Amino acid sequence: MFDLDRWQEIFQTLSKNKLRTLLSGFTIAFAILLFTLLFGIGNGLKHTFEKSFNDDANNAIFIRTGQTTKPYKGLQSGRKIQFKNDDYKFIVDEFGNKVQFLSARIYNNVQAIYKNEQNNYSLRAVHPDHQFLEKTIIDEGRYLNMFDLKNKSKVIVIGRLVKEDLFGGRIALGKSISLNGVTYKVIGTFSDEGGDNEERIIYMPITTAQSIYGNNDYIDQLNLTYNPTLNLEQAISFGNLILARFKEKHDIDPRDQAALRVSNMAEANKSVNQFMMVLNIIILFIGIGTLVAGIIGISNIMVYIVKERSKEIGIRKALGATPKSIVGMIMLESIFVTAVAGYVGLLIGVFTLKAIGDSLETYFIINPSVETYVVVGATIILIIAGTIAGYIPAKRAASIKPIVALNDE
């Protein structure tokens, strides 16, 4: 295999038969190029999809309250359902083992003042787990902790754009801000991939908000993530169970659709997953199709090449070439051409995808790219196909009597 003489013989054959070499090389390079491009663009679509579902934790369940629309157990319809701290405790007690993170939320709007700057922002009063529920990224300082909640500390974590508005380029950490007349200390700043609105938010400990803004134990919303070990079906039924138990707890008609709403990411995930699966199948189908086309192409060319060379093979055999050396020669040639051409196609494909980059974002294609192992795998498959495609006719050509090959004009 690494006999220099043999390779010289092969290089001579390849370079003296340029058309033939180009033809087979082109087929392979083109197949790999198409494969890379289609696969890459498919992956670009996937990336877009993944990104649009990246704002919140993808195993989140949000529980919101509303007004009853049906009378139940002697209670009138139109009753407003209000969560309190014991609803938070209810989840911990009832579903503790199925919950990963849990946080209550209180919404408020506040006017923030720092020195001469002032602006209105949404306030969210939360538990420390909220950081993971919302995928909040801490840029400086820290997030809220249990200690803050216990002490009802007047501390806040501000969004990137809040910091920009109030502080400009100056340091915000450790500074005091007035929210609706009460002074709070900034203990952290954050960013969020969910967009600008998510970065115009101020977080504070839920206990602090309850004591300052209402002096009660009201909660607006409960957010949690289910244990990631649950599969989608289990997660969906878990969501339904939470809803049923809360309806029971708050004396709501089980058929009442408006009094309590549970948005379960598992349900969205289910449709996303189905869509992704279809997308994956399409990509796989395209990939396999391209490969099969490439395999058929290279097989045809190999059959043609061996046929065209049958006289030469006859001559070589008459001069003392063994069948093994004939098969070896044809196969090495075919492996060499497919490997080089496959690599060229791969390089062109990868560079094209790099060049496209994010320029097709308007067509929902972000960062079209292909995992190296996929293309290398595809190239190896084509090389193997080329080898087999070369082997069968080569084997036949090598086993026919030289006289038959010689007479074949």
Place this chain on the structure above:
Amino acid sequence: MIKIEKLHKSYPIGKDKLHVLKGLDLHIKEGEFVAIMGSSGSGKSTLLNIVGLLDNHDEGNYFLNGQLIENLDETKAAVLRNKFLGFVFQSFNLINYKNALENVALPLYYQGMGRKERNERAMQFLDKVGLKERADHLPSELSGGEKQRVAVARALVTNPKVILADEPTGALDSTTSASVMELLKEINREGMTVFVITHEEDIANETDRIVRLRDGIIISDEKVLKKAIV
């Protein structure tokens, strides 16, 4: 050198068999210059293919250089061809993308000889057939006579025991034919066994012994008495 006893060969044609060689006996000694004559269909090409190990026989014995040829697989046949036999074909059968030198050196490549050595040796034989200056020409740039000389050099380069020539002058004009025959005679004078197949009487008369075939049977086998005429 070549000994054939009761050799039979038939080819299948559809469901029937075409019986081409019907029990040939032939003995060619070392250093002989023999012509096999016969019209087309007489079985002479079949005989050459069997002698040349390009095809196998059905019945009878064939001894090449004292070795009984039987149950040869392609690999063994290839080694024997390379070692004992040199071929010259009517249609030259040079590899068209290799130049004269590379064509001559090819049998040595299959012997596993190093590149430098085989090119030297090939050049030596090209010189012998008078084509040293044409060494780097492709077959398409050579005349018919030159091509056949390259083929002769290629047949000789492995220093075989027998040269088998199938209608070596069949594609050449009479002047060129004469010069190719002269070359073969010269090789024979140096001690090489030469086995020529032809249907041309004057070509056969250049050899020392003529074996005539008709319908797969040897009808005559006689020495040529040309020297007496001159």
